[in-house]
Amino acid sequence: MVGQRKIRLYVTVGQRMLRDSLLFQLLLNDDVELVGESETGVDTLNRLSATRPGVLLIEENLQDNDGLTIAESALSLQPSLSVLLISDTPVSTGRLAIYLEAGIKAVVSKHQPVQELMKTLLYIRNGQVYVSARNTAADDTPTALAAYRALSGREREVAHLMAGRVPVRDIAEQLGVSCKTVHSYKDRIFVKLGFERLPELILFMHRHQHGATS
Amino acid sequence: MVGQRKIRLYVTVGQRMLRDSLLFQLLLNDDVELVGESETGVDTLNRLSATRPGVLLIEENLQDNDGLTIAESALSLQPSLSVLLISDTPVSTGRLAIYLEAGIKAVVSKHQPVQELMKTLLYIRNGQVYVSARNTAADDTPTALAAYRALSGREREVAHLMAGRVPVRDIAEQLGVSCKTVHSYKDRIFVKLGFERLPELILFMHRHQHGATS
DNA sequence: CCTATTTGTAGGAATTTCCTACACGCAAAA
DNA sequence: TTTTGCGTGTAGGAAATTCCTACAAATAGG
Numbered sequence: 001m002v003g004q005r006k007i008r009l010y011v012t013v014g015q016r017m018l019r020d021s022l023l024f025q026l027l028l029n030d031d032v033e034l035v036g037e038s039e040t041g042v043d044t045l046n047r048l049s050a051t052r053p054g055v056l057l058i059e060e061n062l063q064d065n066d067g068l069t070i071a072e073s074a075l076s077l078q079p080s081l082s083v084l085l086i087s088d089t090p091v092s093t094g095r096l097a098i099y100l101e102a103g104i105k106a107v108v109s110k111h112q113p114v115q116e117l118m119k120t121l122l123y124i125r126n127g128q129v130y131v132s133a134r135n136t137a138a139d140d141t142p143t144a145l146a147a148y149r150a151l152s153g154r155e156r157e158v159a160h161l162m163a164g165r166v167p168v169r170d171i172a173e174q175l176g177v178s179c180k181t182v183h184s185y186k187d188r189i190f191v192k193l194g195f196e197r198l199p200e201l202i203l204f205m206h207r208h209q210h211g212a213t214s
Numbered sequence: 215m216v217g218q219r220k221i222r223l224y225v226t227v228g229q230r231m232l233r234d235s236l237l238f239q240l241l242l243n244d245d246v247e248l249v250g251e252s253e254t255g256v257d258t259l260n261r262l263s264a265t266r267p268g269v270l271l272i273e274e275n276l277q278d279n280d281g282l283t284i285a286e287s288a289l290s291l292q293p294s295l296s297v298l299l300i301s302d303t304p305v306s307t308g309r310l311a312i313y314l315e316a317g318i319k320a321v322v323s324k325h326q327p328v329q330e331l332m333k334t335l336l337y338i339r340n341g342q343v344y345v346s347a348r349n350t351a352a353d354d355t356p357t358a359l360a361a362y363r364a365l366s367g368r369e370r371e372v373a374h375l376m377a378g379r380v381p382v383r384d385i386a387e388q389l390g391v392s393c394k395t396v397h398s399y400k401d402r403i404f405v406k407l408g409f410e411r412l413p414e415l416i417l418f419m420h421r422h423q424h425g426a427t428s
Numbered sequence: 429c430c431t432a433t434t435t436g437t438a439g440g441a442a443t444t445t446c447c448t449a450c451a452c453g454c455a456a457a458a
Numbered sequence: 459t460t461t462t463g464c465g466t467g468t469a470g471g472a473a474a475t476t477c478c479t480a481c482a483a484a485t486a487g488g
Contacts, residue, residue: 017232017331024413034417037420112231154468183446184467202241382474392437393474394438
């Protein structure tokens, strides 16, 4: 009962590289269904009625227009649309208020981690507004960090080894337990930290100096 | 014998969102070992000798400096370094020449697909220079597209269904073959198109109108 | 017409994912 | 203090996935 129906997603991001890497991330989630993508605002508006997205993920600064304007037009065309704006800079409370006023459901800045984007997307899927806890400063994985500190000894060992890309088999051997046990640790670690795939853990461990392999 | 030793990668990208999503991509490859990351050029230079990367992936336009300058400094500090520059705009032949002159191994623009980045990274890992085929215009998955057209009938059917997130089991049933067979198709499709994970296929199919699931 | 490759089909082994289980210890509640 | 309960170390099972290998029929090139 995580989420009811699929998220019909439309993505408007100018640069292909960012759009692609965002989409690769987002599409890993089964609930995300891509219904369209554009580089520009006008193109987005043109294709809106044909694609009928539930969520529009759109950059604030587009080549041809600004995202806010496009979002407003889109909302007038299709009021049920949930708009998630990606801003280039951290969002001040004042700006945020303006956005919300305009009917935008959430704003994520490019200075926030990608995971934030997915999280926000999941939140606003049903038309709810979502304001992330502290999106002003360089907050960063505060949740994950707290969770990490709460890991048990064994879990940390495994987390460390996994982040160093040590194969499960070797970890099991080193710790003198069965592979199954290692997998259990892995599962628990991922659940506790809220991660889905190895790169997330690697990156996290690296960033918190817990990952030094050698 | 795909690649000899691991790629010791240092990433300098200003915006967290882009950096993260690029890293998530790149770290999916076992051969990539992240040794450091920075948002700024000076920070990169400071940490260079401590991290000793083999490849420096750096944005052209940094907040504090321009990537080219930083790259040149980095190269004088550590001549064995392979620098991969990420430019904001498509790269003209002239600019490319200047970059190569400066000792940069390759340039990828943000208007190119992410896969291009990984491909390039793999190419330059051993110090070779890599100039992608046509990086001027909106080329785009020309390889994959050609490969797609060369898929056999059965393969296309499976590709289509998989892109629509139909479970393997259901595909097998629909086509009246065993799950194993479907997996074989899947493997072949991925090999032929040069993809690694489902989102790539989904995106590709979507972009070429082959993915419409009703 | 004959060899070489592609295509449709599938099996096996190793790994991974997702659950469930369960004893033990420590901590809070009674 | 005795009980109840949650977290931790440990592991098993089922299903799915990945990575190979196999092999006959179809087909394309000579």
